[in-house]
Structures are given as C-alpha cells and as structure tokens.
Amino acid sequence: MYLARVYVTLKPTVNDPQGLTIEGSLKSLGFETVDSVRAGKYMEIRLDAASEAEAKSSVTEMCKKLLANPVIEDFRFELDEG
Amino acid sequence: MYLARVYVTLKPTVNDPQGLTIEGSLKSLGFETVDSVRAGKYMEIRLDAASEAEAKSSVTEMCKKLLANPVIEDFRFELDEG
Numbered sequence: 001m002y003l004a005r006v007y008v009t010l011k012p013t014v015n016d017p018q019g020l021t022i023e024g025s026l027k028s029l030g031f032e033t034v035d036s037v038r039a040g041k042y043m044e045i046r047l048d049a050a051s052e053a054e055a056k057s058s059v060t061e062m063c064k065k066l067l068a069n070p071v072i073e074d075f076r077f078e079l080d081e082g
Numbered sequence: 083m084y085l086a087r088v089y090v091t092l093k094p095t096v097n098d099p100q101g102l103t104i105e106g107s108l109k110s111l112g113f114e115t116v117d118s119v120r121a122g123k124y125m126e127i128r129l130d131a132a133s134e135a136e137a138k139s140s141v142t143e144m145c146k147k148l149l150a151n152p153v154i155e156d157f158r159f160e161l162d163e164g
Contacts (some may be wrong), residue, residue: 008124025148029148034129036127037126038125041121043122046117064114067104
C-alpha cells in the first residue's frame with residue numbers, strides 16, 4: 001500500500017480569486033505582514049501497487065485525467081510506502 | 083520574506099464527502115487500485131517577519147483564526163526563507 005500526497009496549484013500566471021480573498025481576510029484580521037496568498041488543493045490517496053514505479057505512474061495518470069486541470073494547474077506529489 | 087506552505091486536512095474521524103466523490107470518480111475511470119482518498123486544502127502564504135520564530139507564530143495564529151476550522155480540521159505548515 002502506498003500513500004500519495006498530491007498538491008495541485010494554479011499556474012503562477014493564472015488569476016487566483018480565492019487566494020486574493022484569503023489575503024484580504026487575513027489583512028482585515030490584522031495580519032498586515034502578509035504579502036500574497038495562493039490557494040490550492042491537497043489530497044491524500046491510498047493505493048495498492050506492486051512497486052513504487054507503478055504507483056508513481058498511476059498517480060501521474062490520475063492527476064492528468066481527473067485531479068488537476070492541466071490548462072491552468074500544476075501538480076506534484078510525494079509517495080510513501082505503508 | 084518567508085514562504086509558508088499550509089496544509090489543512092479534515093480530522094480522521096470526520097466524514098469527507100469530497101474525498102469519497104474523488105475516490106468514486108477515480109474508480110469509474112479505471113483506477114481500481116485506489117483504496118481511499120481524503121481531500122484537503124493547500125495554501126502558499128508569503129509574509130514578512132523579523133525571524134523564523136515570528137513567522138511561525140504568525141502563521142499558527144492565521145490557521146487558528148481563519149484558515150482552518152479547529153473543530154473538524156487539522157493544520158500543519160512548513161516555513162522556508164526567501
């Protein structure tokens with residue numbers, strides 16, 4: 001069993017209204033030192049695979065097909081066994 | 083300038099309909115090896131701080147006050163300088 005920690009973020013050039021809203025809220029709460037906020041998604045996926053290479057290729061496929069929108073988002077992930 | 087990478091996840095006992103939906107979609111796409119999916123949030127926050135300790139205490143406060151709901155969510159973060 002492998003645990004994949006998947007991070008999906010908007011590409012740097014893509015406008016991020018959710019991040020801007022969080023930034024505004026933090027500032028209005030008194031956190032004046034905040035410079036910028038970018039919002040993204042985080043998923044923990046447990047999956048069976050015969051090897052780390054197989055798990056890696058499965059998770060890459062999942063990201064490309066469902067978890068991330070390749071037009072506006074980047075993804076990366078870490079794999080741990082167990 | 084510090085970069086905080088904040089991860090907000092549902093507590094293990096909390097029901098996660100978003101994760102269940104992703105799991106179902108992955109399975110219907112043919113990823114039969116998926117065992118479970120938990121969905122969470124990921125944020126990258128740039129902030130000014132005089133020291134790493136100050137940045138850490140700021141980000142902890144932000145998580146407690148706005149970014150995470152302590153009743154149902156856990157948070158953790160990493161801090162990098164630069």
